[in-house]
Every structure is written in structure tokens, then in C-alpha cells.
Amino acid sequence: MRRAENWVGLFVVHRSPTSPLSQYSQRSKRCFQTGQMRFHVPNTEVNNPGDTFDNHDDHPLALITIDVDHFKQINDTYGHLMGNQTLIAFSRQLKQLLSNQNDSYKFYHTGGEEFAILLPNTSLDTARKVVHDCQLALKTLAIPLTEGQLQVTASFGLAVANPNDNSATNFFKRSDRYLYQSKNNGRDRLTDESTDTDLS
Template identity: 35%
Template structure:
């Protein structure tokens, strides 16, 4: 009977060790689950090539800003641009060259926007198509930023193998109208301004 307390003692140690192992395993599973969720969130919201937010993220953001701006009577402006003659870059130099152009252009635009206001976000919404949402901005307030990233992209010299690529963009810009029934109405108007820029010879900005 004198040995019983020691037996009990070792049983308790074993129980604690078993519990600690269970807890360690639980937290490892939780950590792995969190990392998986983080990766899924990244893949669902961010473009893997350019590292800017993607169409799914844009769709949620424009829905939020559209409703908020109408309810609070806030300004909202959007720019849409695509890279001029992008298919020609792919056809002439290959898709890896096109990828490098997409990365350099998006990085340049992001740098311009961050210098001014981190609330302004660039989204890759198509192959070579991008949208920029300007919460709280009128077209007149957004215009200098649009002009700045337009000029910086034009000045880019993108080295690829033994050549140096330079590209331009066409841009459409518009503000939210109180007669817009939904974000698609807003999107279509901005898109129509982009189309006008392309129709008029590309490498230009069409403002509302």
C-alpha cells in the first residue's frame, strides 16, 4: 500500500502527457487548417501572376462601394484600362513576355496608387484588363492619378531576353450616377469610355 501514491503519481503524469499530446495535435491541426484557409483565401481573391486582387475581389468591392456610396451620397469613381496591342506582344515575343508586361504594368500602377492613397485598389478583371476603384473621389480628383499611372506605364522599358519592350494603355474613367441601378450599370459606362479610347486610336484617356 505504501507504493500506491507513487503509482498514482505516475498515472497522473501519464495522463497529463497524454492530454498534452492531444492538445498539441489539436493545435497543429488548427494551425494547418488556418494555413489552408489562408491559401484558399489568397487563391480566391488574388491574381497569382500580378499579385493584385482579382475579379472575384473586384466584384465584392464594387458591390460594397456602390451601395455605400448611394446610401451615404458619397462620391465614387472607377477607371478601367487595358494594355494596347497586348496580343501582338504575345504573338511576337511569346506568352512569357506577355506575363512580364502584365507584372510590370500592374506593379507600376500599384506604386502610383500607394503613393497617393492606399484605399485605392487595382484589380485584374480580365486577361489584360484592369479596374481601379476610387472611393470618395470625383472624376476631377481621380484624373491626376490616372494621368500619372498612364504616363509611368508609357515610360516603362521592360527588358525581356535581348529586347526592350514598351507598352501603352487605353483608359476609361467615370463616376457613379444616381441613376445607376446596380454596379453593372456603372461598369458598362466605364467600359464604354474605355472602348471609346480604343476606337479613337488607343493610348489615351476618356473621361466622363
């Protein structure tokens, strides 16, 4: 299996030309000292996909892709400033959770309302538990409004790298495909290669 930084570097450049990730990657820069991708992520205080990881040969590597549910509705109802504040609060909540669990887990903003978590040395069952913990953490997140509070949910896709993943693109696309299955099946749930689990 490839080094994890190679997987991530390819995630940055391989998606649909119209996807948020592609749009963000067009604004990314390559660090000439390290040769690693530096990904421009405004106002979310999350990791850079140029971060390096240990060699994960012969160890499981899991990828969770995440989409904030009904984000367009949040923007349309409360305005883009509140939308941006929602993304900041969302990312801080999950990043704090992950840092308390395992410092090898890396949280990324891949564009728009989409995020990803790369989990080295993590099995499918363990990654499922991480998703469940993320869901529980989001249930405690209340974003203040002028009147009341805004609560958000998210949809999740999960893939674990396997020998059939002959490229990082295929690996990412599998997780992304599961994510969109979650969205199409009602949101606020996890889909992976063997389950479609409602987390509510």
C-alpha cells in the same frame, strides 16, 4: 449609393459571357466564412475584388477601367511568357503608384490584359489626374528583352457613379464603354463622360 464592396462583387459576375472577366469569374471561389468573392488572379500580385471598403453613401465613387494596348501583338511577337511578364510589370508599376497616392485606391486584374481601379471618395477631376499619373508612370516602365526594351501604353475608361446608376452593372458598363471608345479612337488615351483626352 451602395457599399463599394457590393459594387465590386457585382462587377465580378456581370459582363459578357465571352469577356475575360466572365472567364475569370467562373474560376473564382466564394469564401464561406465571409461570403465575399475570392477572385483567382494568377501571377499579378494585385488586390482581390473581395476586399471590403467603407460605406460610400453620399460620396463620389470613381471607376477606371484599363486595357494594355496591343497586348495580342506582344504575345504573338515575344511569346506568352513575355506577355505574362508584361502584365506583372504593368500591374506592379500601377499598384506602386496608387499605393503612394492614396491607400483607399484599389487596383484589380479583371482578366486577360484588362485591369480596373476603384477610387472611393474621388471626384471626376481627381480621377482624371490619377489616370494621367498612371500614363506618366507607364512611360517610365521599360521591360527588358533579349535585345532592347519593351514599352507599353494603355487605354482608359472612367466613370463616376451617379443616381442614374441603378445597378453596379450599369456603372461598370459605362466605364467599360468609355474604355473601348479610347481603343477605337487610337489607344493610349482616356475617355470619360465628357472628354476624349489624348494623354500622349
